[in-house]
Amino acid sequence: MRLLVTGGAGFIGSALIRHLIGNTDHQVLNLDKLTYAGNLESLREIEDSPRYRFVQADIGDRERVSEALSEFEPDAIMHLAAESHVDRSIDGPAEFIQTNILGTYQLLEAARTYWQNLPAERKAAFRFHHISTDEVYGDLHGVDDLFTETTPYAPSSPYSASKASSDHLVRAWHRTYGLPVLVTNCSNNYGPYHFPEKLIPLVILNALEGKPLPVYGDGLQVRDWLFVEDHARALLKVCSEGAVGETYNIGGHNEQKNIDVVRGICSLLEDLAPQKPAGVDRYEDLITFVRDRPGHDLRYAIDAGKIQRELGWVPEETFQSGLRKTVRWYLENLEWCRRVQDGSYQRERLGALEALA
Template sequence: MKILVTGGAGFIGSAVIRHIIHNTGDSVVNVDKLTYAGNLESLASVSDDSRYTFEKVDICDRKALDEVLERHQPDSVMHLAAESHVDRSIDGPAAFMETNIIGTYTLLEAARQYWNTLDANGRQVFRFHHVSTDEVYGDLEGPEDLFTESSPYAPSSPYSASKASSDHLVRAWLRTYDFPTLISNCSNNYGPYHFPEKLIPLMILNALEGKPLPVYGEGTQVRDWLYVEDHARALYKIVTEGKVGETYNIGGHNEKQNIEVVHALCDLLDELVPEKPEGINRYRELVVHVQDRPGHDLRYAIDASKIQRDLGWTPEETFETGIRKTVQWYLENSEWCQRVQDGSYRRERLGTGESI
């Protein structure tokens, strides 16, 4: 099978591509605009594989999408390209509306036109898998409540509102055009190759440099943490075995308060990096509480029983095993981190010949 993955140079997209190339016989076409969060160095382990192809294309560019689809003739599309950082969406929502809403619409129409050109067998096989977030559901009130596939949408940020909109578009294309779509909504991901503006890598790298570890409010916001390689396995399960028209929630069964996550990182670093920056006895001393961001959801938690029941997927990593692997990866890949932090990963796009 040949799978076209949008946003394949991003954190989750690159994990999906690495999983497919390393663990299946399928081919991948990576379509990515290469915004600040797109890093082809995250795909160095597969970049020379004959089953992997990269296309620098903006999903808002209909002509370019048509050309890529016609030339590569994929059997499925996995749509991960998105602007995804909540703080950035608060400061500048326009890019989120453009990429997450207009981009999804443009991709849906290009894929639908391509699907209409396929023979009966090709149309039967084809799938359009839209990858979304649990943030479209808003937040939960009770400590025992869980998001299910039928939870009502109540997005709180420009980011989650744009993702909710894209989900609705995908369902409309299924209902109106019988276009074979699937949707998945996942909880917070973490793991290797995560862009350093996100909570876990930011805390690791700041701690190593003796910088403050900023925590919003009291840090009591609860998230369900999902190791990114577990997520990649789930996404591949959905696109290859999922039922058209279905939605699958993907969670890690690891609910933690943000402050618990930060403390766990500090304690691991105390163990793994005993030589601390000057003046620091324990990394927890670097934690500082800052003003909470507007509209900050208090609690997310996923009921992932459907994907377990229907597709046989469960996460392999506990939070304890996954967070240890994550910290060790960042300690062992300081060069990757440095190139992201100083911007050199953008100046020398690996394998594209592009200079930025």
């Protein structure tokens, strides 16, 4: 297939593209605006592949997106481009509205025009795959409840509300215009190349520097953790084999309290990085409880039974095996982390784009 991936320089998008180029024969066009979270260094291992192309563009720029569609002629669009950090959405929701809602609208309209003009056979095979989050469901109060594909939406943050809105737009374009869509809602992703502001990489890097390990509230918030490479496999499975108009929840079957995630990282670092910063006896001593974020959901948990029953997908990694791989990757790639933290990845990115222009 020829796959156009939006947001392919982000965390999940880059994992998907590395999987597509490394494990399939598909051709990929990566369309990414390159905001702060877009890092082309995450695609260094596949960037020279003849099956991979990159275009810098904003999904909100319908004319530029339409040009990319006409030039590349994709068989499917896999839409991952989004603002995705809850704390940033609380501090500045406007970007989330602009990208996640209005950007998705512009992308849908460009895709609809492109799809309507395809030859009959290609039109029937085309797919618009929208990748979303379990945060649109709000939180779960019972210890045994799970999010299913029919759980009512009850978003709590500007981020999750903007993603819920984009989900509704995608389904409306299917119902009203017949656009052949697929929707997936995933649980918390983790793994290599995760931007250091997120919980797991933040804890790893802070611990190595002897800095406090911040934990919101009492740390008892529960999340279902999904290894990003498992997610990439699931996304391709849905895009290739999913039923048009259907939603598939993708979860890791790994519910963990935030405090236990942090303690697990500390335990792994004791084993993998025993040489601690000066003044640190145990990594766990760096744990610092901080004021909880507004509207913080208590528990997320995915029922991923549908994708297992209908498409045969199950995660390959347990949380323990995936977390060890993640911690080891960060220890072996501290230069990548440093370049993200000091902003040099952005300066070099801009220089490379100017050279291309």
